[in-house]
Amino acid sequence: MNILLISGSTRKGSLNKSLLEAAAEEAHNLKYSITTLPDELASFPLYHAEIEGDAANQKQLTSLRQHIDAADVILISSPEYNGFHSPHLHNVFTWASRKEAGKTTSVLEGKVVGLLGAAPGPFGGVRMLPRLSSFAGDHGCWVHPRYVAVGNMGSRLNDAGQLTCDETRQKLRNLIGETCRMAEPVQQLEPA
Ligand SMILES: Cc1cc2nc3c(=O)[nH]c(=O)nc-3n(C[C@H](O)[C@H](O)[C@H](O)COP(=O)(O)O)c2cc1C
Numbered sequence: 001m002n003i004l005l006i007s008g009s010t011r012k013g014s015l016n017k018s019l020l021e022a023a024a025e026e027a028h029n030l031k032y033s034i035t036t037l038p039d040e041l042a043s044f045p046l047y048h049a050e051i052e053g054d055a056a057n058q059k060q061l062t063s064l065r066q067h068i069d070a071a072d073v074i075l076i077s078s079p080e081y082n083g084f085h086s087p088h089l090h091n092v093f094t095w096a097s098r099k100e101a102g103k104t105t106s107v108l109e110g111k112v113v114g115l116l117g118a119a120p121g122p123f124g125g126v127r128m129l130p131r132l133s134s135f136a137g138d139h140g141c142w143v144h145p146r147y148v149a150v151g152n153m154g155s156r157l158n159d160a161g162q163l164t165c166d167e168t169r170q171k172l173r174n175l176i177g178e179t180c181r182m183a184e185p186v187q188q189l190e191p192a
Contacts, residue, residue, distance in 0.1 A: 001033070001072045001073060002032075002033050002035065002071050002072050003027050003032050003033065003034050003035070003071065003072070003073045003074070003075055003176070004034075004036075004070070004071035005020045005024060005034060005036045005075050005077075006075070006076045006089070006092065007039075007042070007076075007078075008077060008078025008085055008088055008089035009086060010039040013161065015079070015118040015120065015150075015157075016078060017077075018118070018163060019118040019150055019153065019168075020036065020075065020116070021161075021163070022172060023116065026169060026172045026176055027176050029173075030173065030176060030177060030180075032176065035067060037067055042064070042088070044057065044064075044092065045057065046091055047091055047095055057095075061098065064092070064095060065096070065100060068108065069107050071111065072112065072183045072186075073111075073113070073179050073183045074111055074113045074141075075113075075115075075116060075175075075179070076089065076113060076115055077115075077117060077118060078115075078116075078117055078128065079117070079119065080119055080124075083131070084128055085131065085132045085135065089132075090135075093108070093135070096139075106139065108136075108141055109139070110141075110186060111140070111141045112142045112179060112182050112183040113136050113141045113142065113144065113179075114143075114148075114175050114178075115129055115133060115144070115148075117147065117148070117149045118150045118153040119151055119153060120153060120154050121151060122151040122152055124149030124150045124152075126147075129149055133145075142186060144175065144178060144182055146175065146178070148171045148172060148175050156168055
């Protein structure tokens with residue numbers, strides 16, 4: 001089972017990156033294989049049709065598609081901005097939603113997804129997560145119905161930005177295990 005980690009923030013010192021790093025450690029302990037989508041690969045220019053065909057963007061899109069295609073499960077952790085997922089994450093989805101020539105579906109279709117959110121405030125992105133679930137579902141993803149929303153994230157990290165909160169780590173293990181189990185039957189489905 002291959003898990004792809006996507007952060008909705010490319011910020012240095014991002015709380016969501018810290019949460020995904022802890023998720024990667026827990027997934028590794030559960031014997032899953034993990035790939036993190038590199039920041040530079042997720043950092044597309046803001047999508048519009050006139051730049052879609054540019055060679056550099058197409059090269060980047062091919063690489064993004066390869067990462068998504070190779071994943072059985074995608075774990076996404078996004079900041080909440082005014083109740084919604086980040087503009088950065090929205091842009092990644094928009095690019096990934098573009099179908100490769102000759103394909104009838106985008107690479108996102110049928111992907112099993114688990115959702116996380118981390119915030120410095122108390123709620124951890126609880127307004128954003130159901131909206132992100134609906135958004136990912138609209139792209140053809142199968143989204144695990146439970147989320148991990150981590151509020152007061154700063155207080156759960158040590159000086160090196162590592163998650164020290166056992167309760168949060170347990171929630172990560174639960175979500176990772178359940179989402180990977182959800183992906184098992186999907187792996188066996190014939191493509192539509
Ligand atoms: C424009 C803006 C809107 C924000 N809206 C919310 C919000 O609705 N809920 C929330 O919990 N935090 C909100 N925040 C705070 C972010 O959660 C915080 O900046 C977080 O650290 C960003 O994620 P990152 O650390 O992974 O980059 C907002 C921040 C900005 C700049």
